[in-house]
Amino acid sequence: MLSTTSRRGFLAAGGAATLTGLAGCSGVLGSSSGGAEEITMLLTPGTPADARRRYKPVQNLLNGEVDGVDVKMKVPQDYSAIRPALKSEQAEIGMDDVTLLSDPSLMDVYGTTVTGGSAFYFSVMLVPLDSDIDERTDVKGKTWAFADRLSTSGSIFALYTLQQAGLDIGDAPKGDPVDFDGSWTNHDVALEKLGNGEADGATTWGGNGIPHIPEKYESDFPDRVQNKSSFLDTLGTEEPHFKPIWWSFPIPKQPMYARKSWDSEKKSEIGDALLNSDEETIQQYYPDDYNEDELPFTTLVDTSVEDYQPVIKRMNAVGIDPGA
CATH class of the missing domain: 3.40.190.10 (Periplasmic binding protein-like II)
Structure with missing residues (x-):
């Protein structure tokens, strides 16, 4: 040393x-x-x-x-x-x-x-606190902000789970989805779009998204998030605040x-x-x-x-x- x-x-x-x-x-x-x-x-x-x-x-x-x-x-x-x-x-x-x-x-x-x-992190889908989007199927017809097109947590995992929920992701992430509108930038800009009202929801990684989630939602987090996320102590520390509607399984960091x-x-x-x-x-x-x-x-x-x-x-x- x-x-x-x-x-x-x-x-x-x-x-x-x-x-x-x-x-x-x-x-x-x-x-x-x-x-x-x-x-x-x-x-x-x-x-x-x-x-x-x-x-x-x-x-x-x-x-x-x-x-x-x-x-x-x-x-x-x-x-x-x-x-x-x-x-x-x-x-x-x-x-x-x-x-x-x-x-x-x-x-x-x-x-x-x-x-x-x-050694794990999560992909999370976020929406405004007053949004009527409560689950993945509600994303149909909405505008969604993603990170880089090849981002594991900011794009690929979210598209996969929307596909599993029955939505038509079209040619995304390489092209455009069918059942919703998508934009791809980076993790920070995705949340900025959500906060500015330019998107109905956004996908990012836990370290970037958890600070924007109020502490009152922690009790609803899946056990896997409560047990393996290393960012829970940052809950509610940044504004604007959003609510989570979906979490991935633990992804190796x-x-x-x-x-x-x-x-x-x-x-x-x-x-x-x-x-x-x-x-x-x-x-x-x-x-x-x-x-x-x-x-x-x-x-x-x-x-x-x-x-x-x-x-x-x-x-x-x-x-x-x-x-x-």
Whole structure:
């Protein structure tokens, strides 16, 4: 562990801004930079400033615990940009299940992220408090806001459950649904659309949606949510408030993986640092005024691509070939 002095020095040195996209990057990623091996970690698509802030402790952890590395964070514009970046060796580390499942032969899995003691999260469908939408079949004829088209929790799981409820999802997520109107952006914008009255309902992931749910609804949460969600302490902390009408089964949280073609001793050292991290360790790497509720990682549990087979099943059911 770093001393207070060395940690502060490191944080000050690591505060440079990074580019949002992957195009136009100077230098060769994964190369040596000032004597350190430069490593690019791709975050999940979303609001770039928010994503970088949330994952800053993870970046700081790797730069502080692994000697001789300079880990940079980049935020792709969408999920479809991640696999090409890894395949063309523009990046070394990723952390989304969609890309992992699209071609597992390209990746070595470090494990599944753990936050708040849980390695699972949920997809949730939300509506305004005064909405007459109470169940999935009520979505027929409504306007619905989704996250990225390939988002597991923000799109695929919701479309699958609507399909199971008898609704015609048409060509969604690749095209338009039939029995309802859909729009696809990202998790934050989906909730903004709902809050602004631009949609009758929205789908997002629990960490993003639970803060908008009043505490009075907690007693109605399924046991699986009460037992495995790591975000229940954030209930009702953000406005506007919405009510949940559906929860998914527990979804394994984001995997963290490295591209298989990355030939460096730092690859395994980074994996060890991630697997050996714990809450006490990661707290040392919080930036000033960091909100612990934002943290998407405390450690990893050892998993493999087999743990994500239920995701593949749902992708196939809505017409998405993970390898396409």
